[in-house]
Amino acid sequence: MARAYDPLFITSDNSPIDVPSPSSSSMTLTKDELKRIAAYKAVDFVKSNMVLGLGTGSTAKHAVDRIGELLRQGKLENIVGIPTSKKTQEQALSLNIPLSDLDAHPVVDLSIDGADEVDPRLNLVKGRGGSLLREKMIEGASKKFVVIVDESKMVKHIDGSKMALPVEIVPFCWKFTAERLRRVMEGYGCEARIRLGEKGEAFVTDNGNYIVDMYLEKDMGDLNLRVVSDEILRLPGVVEHGMFLDMASTVIIAGELGVKIKNKHSSC
Numbered sequence: 717m718a719r720a721y722d723p724l725f726i727t728s729d730n731s732p733i734d735v736p737s738p739s740s741s742s743m744t745l746t747k748d749e750l751k752r753i754a755a756y757k758a759v760d761f762v763k764s765n766m767v768l769g770l771g772t773g774s775t776a777k778h779a780v781d782r783i784g785e786l787l788r789q790g791k792l793e794n795i796v797g798i799p800t801s802k803k804t805q806e807q808a809l810s811l812n813i814p815l816s817d818l819d820a821h822p823v824v825d826l827s828i829d830g831a832d833e834v835d836p837r838l839n840l841v842k843g844r845g846g847s848l849l850r851e852k853m854i855e856g857a858s859k860k861f862v863v864i865v866d867e868s869k870m871v872k873h874i875d876g877s878k879m880a881l882p883v884e885i886v887p888f889c890w891k892f893t894a895e896r897l898r899r900v901m902e903g904y905g906c907e908a909r910i911r912l913g914e915k916g917e918a919f920v921t922d923n924g925n926y927i928v929d930m931y932l933e934k935d936m937g938d939l940n941l942r943v944v945s946d947e948i949l950r951l952p953g954v955v956e957h958g959m960f961l962d963m964a965s966t967v968i969i970a971g972e973l974g975v976k977i978k979n980k981h982s983s984c
């Protein structure tokens with residue numbers, strides 16, 4: 717049941733955050749408001765003159781909006797954004813955020829992005845919105861990667877939500893690749909489904925590829941995710957998968973009772 721939200725309740729960090737006002741009078745926040753709170757907190761890490769990785773999805777959208785707002789107000793200056801998708805690129809352009817790419821800026825100071833799952837070691841599942849490849853390239857090139865989630869994204873282990881584990885593959889003979897993927901994960905009761913778009917056709921990523929969503933019946937538990945990752949990446953036809961292992965520096969989790977910040981290598 718929803719409880720009253722205390723915006724000053726923050727663990728693992730001592731600075732209260734600039735909390736957007738809840739839309740409801742009861743002071744209980746919607747999931748979207750929680751996402752916005754996590755996003756605002758992440759933008760506190762942004763300083764003028766930074767090269768920023770701009771994430772994709774309903775949570776990252778709030779961070780991009782906030783960066784645009786602070787630029788407009790003159791509270792941030794000389795920011796260069798590197799968008800992780802065409803959609804984010806459009807949003808950033810509409811906010812007049814100056815943009816670049818990894819060719820011109822191979823080192824990114826800070827990336828801020830959402831995630832579909834976060835495990836206790838800060839490993840992530842990403843890509844349920846289809847943007848995992850550019851996200852992994854840009855966030856992997858970042859000195860700091862701040863992940864923003866509402867508390868529903870926290871899982872005991874990767875694939876804990878039993879939703880899709882996305883893999884980007886080339887369209888050429890996709891059924892062959894999907895079957896190879898299924899076989900790699902067979903021990904976990906894997907069903908590998910091609911992702912479909914709104915009209916029932918194959919969903920096409922910004923890179924012109926397809927996504928296979930792997931659904932696992934059995935828990936991967938504390939299995940060595942690196943081994944699974946390597947096996948998937950070794951398959952010809954696979955471009956990248958949505959497990960982001962050991963990449964997040966910080967995870968900001970907005971929940972009913974407040975904001976929690978988890979840093980890599982910290983036990984809290």
Ligand SMILES: O=C[C@H](O)[C@H](O)[C@H](O)COP(=O)(O)O
Nearest residue numbers: 773774775830843845846847
């Ligand atoms: O491909 C999509 C991205 O990995 C998103 O960051 C992820 O799916 C989380 O999206 P949202 O913030 O909308 O839940």
